[in-house]
Amino acid sequence: MDLNAVFSNLKQLPVIPTLLAELMESFGDEDARIDVLAKKIAMDQSLSAKVIKMANSAAYRRGKEVSSIEQAVIRLGFNTMRSIVIASGIGSAFPNTPGFDKNQFWADTFKVATISKALAKHTKIEPETAFTCAMMHNIGEVLLQSSLPEEMALVAMAMENGSSRVEAQRETLGFDYSQVGVELARRWNFSETFINAIEQQLDPLSFEDVSGAAILIRLSVFVNFAWNAGVPAQAIIGRFPKALAQHLDINPESLAGQLDDLQTQGNELAMSLV
Secondary structure, eight states: OOOOHHHHOOOOOOOOHHHHHHHHHHHEEEEEOOOHHHHHHOOHHHHHHHHHHHTSSOOOOOOSOSSSSSHHHHHHHHHHHHHHHHHHHHHHHHHHOOOOOOOHHHHHHHHHHHHHHHHHHTSSSHHHHHHHHHHTTHHHHHHHHHHHHHHHHHHHHHTTTOOOOOHHHHHHHHOOOHHHHHHHHHTTTOHHHHHHHHHHHHSSSSSSSHHHHHHHHHHHHHHHHHHHHHHOOHHHHHOOOHHHHTTTOOOOOTTTTEEEEEEEHHHHHHHHOO
């Protein structure tokens, strides 16, 4: 199957909200204004409710409860607010697909993004950029589920028989979710920062110009997978991918005390935005 078949099977390419597109372009824009963002968020009741809920969550709450977008903006700040809006917008861009647990999918994605943001604080990578890259690392999977449901059912069968997701997709389709995600990101006119992170996520060190965000995605997926398998925090640290960690000068031992808190924060974020 040709990769273009995925997109030709779509009646319409998933449309991202105008506000999300504007925010994606604002990365690196020092003139981006938080008051303008607040006014636009306030015009969307559903998004406003999610942002206020997040501002009052345990991860961000300081002092009394906030009840308005203006108060939430002050508490969260521009970068965090932008990440939350983008996370919500990406999730709503795709339709529900029978047999595909969209809520669980995004819950895992939010957890990976939360881990990536925390890991970025141990590097020179901007944490909110790392969060947003991780939020988008799996968009190809959602598109495959919605455009090729029968083929993805065969992929699921192959996985039940022991194949990894990437192996099953490449064998059945001829490509995998990361390649689909790259093409979608290009059609959405995302910047090279996000495109490179999606493209390199499966094997970052095999690329000449390595994306640090892709390494963070790979590490975060590893941690989240270990969490879901019930692996204790200290065992996760012991099995941490050393080559990837060393490339970003991350000391796994320095993360030991954070892992349980990160899991709680990721779960909370998922519940707030899914």
